[in-house]
Amino acid sequence: MAVFFRGSQNLLQKLKNHVSFANVSSRAMASKTPVGFIGLGNMGSHMAKNLLKHGYPVFASDIFPESCKEIQDLGAQVLDTPAEVADRADRIITMLPSSLNVIEVYTGLKGILKKVKKGSLLIDSSTIDPSVSKEMAREAEKMGAVFMDAPVSGGVGAASSGKLTFMVGGVEEEFTAVQELLTCMGTNVLYCGEVGTGQAAKICNNMLLAIGMIGTAETMNLGIRLGLDPKLLSKILNMSSGRCWSSDTYNPVPGVMEGVPSANNYQGGFGTTLMAKDLGLAQDAATNTKTAIPLGSVSHQIYRVMCAQGYAQKDFSSVFQFLREEENQ
Incomplete structure (x- = not known):
């Protein structure tokens, strides 16, 4: 082994990290029931890793096999379909991009409900239409299982550090069981009410x-054009009444903060297309309840235009770059 790795310090370090990560006592592993995890994207991969760190055996699946390699290397068992996961675990967490993906993963030909065990607890952390969550709960109930919705907030950074916020809807009697799992991945787990x-x-x-991100981007852009240094302006905002998460934690201006998408050409993080999707859900909900959301509607239109103009895969904070480019045209 020493001969094989001689001169390859990076590879040795990766091996050490892997051993350290996987060094969970066999007693702890044996004491915890396996958890299924479906959807290993930017968020889900980190969430599944944190379950492993807390000693839970994980059965994982994703439509893209390449997404499974890292979690498999860390000790998870990878299965081909959601149905296979349901056959091996009676507690399953899903983290998927859209309502259609959730419907397919739960009710499709190879979906969870084809093999789900009676008494299984199904936790969906996707952000989807509330009516779809209710429909999945009804379908799960027919199979003797319980479905809970538990979308997250905090972004990739919080997913990686295990500091997500979970908003849980469903049968209150099951909340304690849900909380046990979700506290492995988040610091705040809040019960909101029915599914x-x-x-x-x-x-x-x-x-x-x-709305806050667009406001922050507009504010920073105006200040820069008025001759203010962006780091100074950010500092002033964060010491004043304009302070918000988009200004003090996730600033959209390149060079102001490290470790955020704006410092990496808006790569990683929360995609513009996903923000447009979520704003569409808010727009639909507002229409159905006859609620006025003028700023929400404007934000939806801005992010839809961004998707059409090449920003779909960039982080949603790229609205700063979008506004700058619009002004220069």
Whole structure:
């Protein structure tokens, strides 16, 4: 082994990290029931890793096999379909991009409900239409399982550090069991009410996030054009009444903060296309309840235009770059 790795310090370090990560006592592993995890994207991969860190055996699956390699190397068992996961675990967490993906993963030909065991606890952390969560709960109930919605807030950074916020909707008697798992991945786990209310809280939060990010981008842009240094302006905002998450934690201006997407050409993080999707959910909910959301509607239109103009895969904070480019045209 020493001969093989001679001169390859990076590879040795990776091996050490892997051993350290996987060094969970066999007693702890044996004492915890396996958890299924479906959806290993930017968020889900980190969430599944944190379950492993807390000693839970994980059965994982994703439509893209390459997404499974890292979690498999860390000790998870990778299966081909959601149905296979349901056959091996009676507690399953899903983290998927859209309502259609959730419907397919739960009710499709190779979906969870084809093999789900009676008494299984199904936790969906996707951000989807609350009505879809309610429908999945009804379908799960027919199979003797319990479905809970538990969307998250905090972004990739919080997913990696295990500091997510979960908003949970569903049968209150099951909340303690849900909380046991979710506290492995987050610091705040809040019960919101019946199934669908977790989604309601999430789309309200993301509508405010979008409005705040656009406001921060506009404010920073104006200050820069008035001759202010962006780092100084950011410092002033964060010491004043304009302070918000988009200004003090996730600043959209390149060079102001390290470790955020704006410092990496808006790569990683929360995609513009996902923000547009969530704002669409808020728009639909507002229409159905006859609620006025003028700023939410404007934000939705801005992010839809961004998707059409090449920003779909960039982080949603790229709205700063979008506004700058619009002004220069």
